[in-house]
Amino acid sequence: MAATRSAGILLYRYDAGGGVELLLGHMGGPLWASKDEHGWSIPKGEPNPDEELLDAAHREFAEELGRPLPPTDLVPLGDVRQSGGKVVSIWAGPGEFDVDSIRPGTFSMEWPPRSGRTAEFPEIDRAGWFAPEVARLKLVKGQVVFVDRLLEHLGG
Helix, strand or coil: CCCCEEEEEEEEEECCCCCEEEEEEEECCCCCCCCCCCCEECCEECCCCCCCHHHHHHHHHHHHHCCCCCCCCCEEEEEEECCCCCEEEEEEEECCCCHHHCCCCEEEEECCCCCCCEEEEECEEEEEEECHHHHHHHECHHHHHHHHHHHHHCCC
């Protein structure tokens, strides 16, 4: 069986002092509600059958945040196999995005567990811009390497 794939886009910008800030989304749903450290993600998701990974990354960005990716030139940051076996492919590009205007997509799950009831939750319940050192603490551990790869691409 092939590994599960996921594709996403790491949007970045420069702050007033010239430092880099990264756009991250806090994972929605009751399992992540009280988790801040390592509870954030690069907007990403699984491709549809026969969908190109970069196309999936664009679609997932728009689905998770409720607005399309702003026009930008993307560079590949490569792939990482996460601890659960999923292979994540990320691209990065500069751009602005108003984190206060997200309209996230939703997902359904049984909640509370074993209740037989299904509830809907936002894929991303909030988004924010973070300096790389903060992003490393907030991101799920398997995605931290993309911060380092972006900084290397940007020259430090």
